[in-house]
Amino acid sequence: MSDWLPASAVITGGASGIGLAVARELSERGVRVMLADLPGASLDEAAAALDGAVAHPCDVADLAQVEALADAAFAQFGSVELLLNNAGVGGPQGKLWEIDPADARAHFDINYWGVWNGCKAFTPRMVEQDAPSAIYNTASENSFFCAGPRMGTYIAAKHAVLGLTESFREDLPAHVHAGVVIPGWVHTPIGPEQFMSLGMDSGEFAKIIVPQMLGRERFVVSHYSNFRRIRERIDPLLDSYERHASREQGDTAYDVRDVIDALRRQRD
Structure with missing residues (x-):
């Protein structure tokens, strides 16, 4: 692992779950953090709980809002050394032919296009920076196999995030790293609480993956x-x-x- 430590980080989906847990780990290391999520009390409370954290409301499905997030982050921090495109939702469940195509497309707007929007909005300025930086996209164990049945929309979107990141890496200069975070089953609000509570604690997960992110790993993993x-x-x-x-x-x-x-x- 390298000794790289970003001065600042932007985390989408930062109001809860993995995003908030990673933000807490980074904040404890002295990293300035901007949390991006849908507007509301959860976002404000999350930022207030972390020393020096900044909240910025953002719907990642809307490129204009993600570009505004990038503007705000660079104005606030001067530079952004770490971007975690983490925002995501659970997809519609059911047999493929039973799913409303409009619901599937709306899901991709967040879980795939939200990642794409983050890469598009932040990359040009991160490329222009002299400092080493990294962009991590949160994929899933579902990028490699089907962790559960009747989750085709979610699984397809996570496969797409993996493919996007692998190709995106080749577009970048050496000082901008791209990697993919591959959570296993983690306790987050993305699914029913009764089920999700059986997964790994998000704080425990963050302690496993943050050192890998700071080590600029290509694949950031957790569950053996x-x-x-x-x-x-x-x-x-x-x-x-x-x-x-x-x-x-x-x-x-x-x-x-x-x-x-x-x-x-x-x-x-």
Whole structure:
């Protein structure tokens, strides 16, 4: 782990759950924190509970509001070294054909486009900064496997956040890091309290992941039980490739990355 410590951080979904727990850990390390969430008493109380924290109302589904958040953060702090795109909601549950498409699209507006909006609004100014910085996007164990049944909209959105972050990383200069936070089952308000209360305490989760974020890890992880579930998908996938994918001479000619690298070398 590196000794990197951001001077300031912006956390969406910061009024409760993972966002607030991470904010508390950072604040205790002397990081100035701006909490962004929907307006209301929860946001104001969360900011008041942390030394020096600032509250900023924001609906992450609205790009204009996220750009206003970026304006406020840079005006308040002068620079932003850490952005955690964390805001999210539980998705509509049911069999795919029973879900109202409007509900699914509205869910993506928050859980996917909210992350996209954060990256778009903050990145240009973070790129211009001389200081090392990092953007972390909160995905889920559901980015790698289906943790529960009839959660297709939520699971699809979290797969999308993973893909966005992996591609986004390649767009950035070396001093701006991008990573993905992969919570397992954590006690947050995202689902029914009776069920969610059985998950890991959000404070315990934050103590596990914050050192990884400060270490600028690519994948920030917590629950080792996820390892087994990931293998349940990956092992059959690799087996299918072993049994069915062509390995005839010349097959490597179809590797897109190899071709792109070769074209770059020719250009250079």
